[in-house]
Amino acid sequence: MRRETSLSIIIIFIVSFAIYSNTLNSPFHYDDEKVIVKNESVRDIKDFQKIFSSNPSRPVSTFSFALNFWWGKLNPFSYHLVNIILHCLNGVLFFLILRITFQGDILVLVFTSLVFISHPVNTESVSYISSRSGVLCATFYLLSMIFFIIFLRNFRNTGASGLKQTGFYLTSIIFFLLSIGSKETGITLPLILILYESCFSTSIDRRGFLTPSWRDKNVPPIKLKRINVIHYKLYYVPFFVIIGAIMVLRRYFYGTLGNPTFHRDYYKNFLTQANALWAYIKLLIFPVNLNIDHEYFLSGSFLEIKTLLSFIGILILIFGALIIYRKCSEIAFSVFFFLITFSPTLLIPLQDILSERWLYLPGIGFYLFLALFIMLLQDGYRESYHFSKGGKGGLSVIGILLILFFSILTFSRNEVWSSEALLWRDAAQKSPHKARTHNNLGVALAKLKLYNEAIKSFKEAIRIDKHYSPSRANLGRAYRKKGEKSLMLQEAVALFESGNYYFKKGMIKEAIISYKELIGLVPNSVAAYGNLGMLYMSLNEMKLAKECFENVLIYNPKNEAAKKILKEINEGN
Known part of the structure; x- marks a missing residue:
């Protein structure tokens, strides 16, 4: 088991470095000038006050650039290296979440992680240095998930809270704070944790496509007393208290909960992003015509055909996930993960209307959905909940071809970032x-x-x-x-x-x-x-x-x- 896990992690690192090796000597681009090159606040790694005040909403990201400047001054090589390492780490963390959650064949888990690592839509997040905020946010986001899952597993199986469980829980909260400090998207984590518990750690005896790895099939599920349920949910309260405190601080520093430097009508932004959601899904399915500055126009009315169809599609997606929840909670989780992590863009107006880097974290829901969809195609899977030899072979061929195709597209796209x-x-x-x-x-x-x-x-x-x-x-x-x-x-x-x-x-x-x-x-x-x-x-x-x-x-x-x-x-x- 440990040998398979270690080998999988090594494969993820090798593939990731191979794909992005041609970005190491790429120059600074666009916002990199403002965020790094001309940003005096990253010049002194000891001046925490200056680092924090330069961008109070993303101090962790700014500090990471200060660390880079201390290490390599304004040599882009060191900045790109850190971005690639973070992307590798995120691939590994995603793999570990799958590993501790699912009892399926390890090939599926590696395949899913490699799709995330190699998907061309992530090139902007990794190759564009100042997009590190999203990559770093994902790192702490996934770390927080891992420690919370471990805490949740121990807590639900033993029903007690000891020093070890408390350590896992507090570590999860610390990484949650670091995630928000890297990028505001981290604020969605508590909803994802609640969703995770609902889909993978309930007291209802259900069989899904995959069985949670900590649940022994021969042991009946833990039955929680109804009176204790509220007590068990109290561990979410600190997460929401933190969110409330951050909102108060943001209001204090910026005078608004939204974007302090850009304003757009909230209603028009909501309509536009509802349309853009389908453009994002299209990019995930067909990652072609990637562009640093997409041409996408504002929606003016809910009654526009395109907007109306977009909302109908979103409602179908939501209700479809709710309907399938009882039979296939894993698929419901992947759909809601995408929608929840995408929601900040839907609600908060930003200068760009459609940007590939905003897909970095929501894309994880899509990659999980893709893996589950491929599982459905395997012969005999519904009966055994494991892959037959023929199924493994089929998945291996499909997986290798898809990852090879994505890797070639990504490597090719990186060349555009060379100047x-x-x-x-x-x-x-x-x-x-x-x-x-x-x-x-x-x-x-x-x-x-x-x-x-x-x-x-x-x-x-x-x-x-x-x-x-x-x-x-x-x-x-x-x-x-x-x-x-x-x-x-x-x-x-x-x-x-x-x-x-x-x-x-x-x-x-x-x-x-x-x-x-x-x-x-x-x-x-x-x-x-x-x-x-x-x-x-x-x-x-x-x-x-x-x-x-x-x-x-x-x-x-x-x-x-x-x-x-x-x-x-x-x-x-």
């Missing part, structure tokens, strides 16, 4: 109507000093959205690099007009971005500083407003309006 230009050229081809993909391709080309090609990309982004400020600013910088000052000034004027456009529309955040981009292009723009200062005043950001009007006076000392506003700000303080 920024390749990554964003791929995105621009697959999302041709999205301004951001063309802008980011232009930025990558400009870094290679391919200014003519970069200008084409920036112009294409502006053609799609004429008020897209980053492209206006980047186009101006490209003209400046080429010495074409008059064209650069044209873009500066366009940026000012975009800022005014957003200001009139009440889109304050977009207006601020436009004026900031203009200042980056033309540092002595008095008009931009003045308008930016007024925007900050409307947000009651008096310190930032004061800095803006002080800059107005640096470039125009005789500006009476700026002097008057500064006087009012100083008197107000």
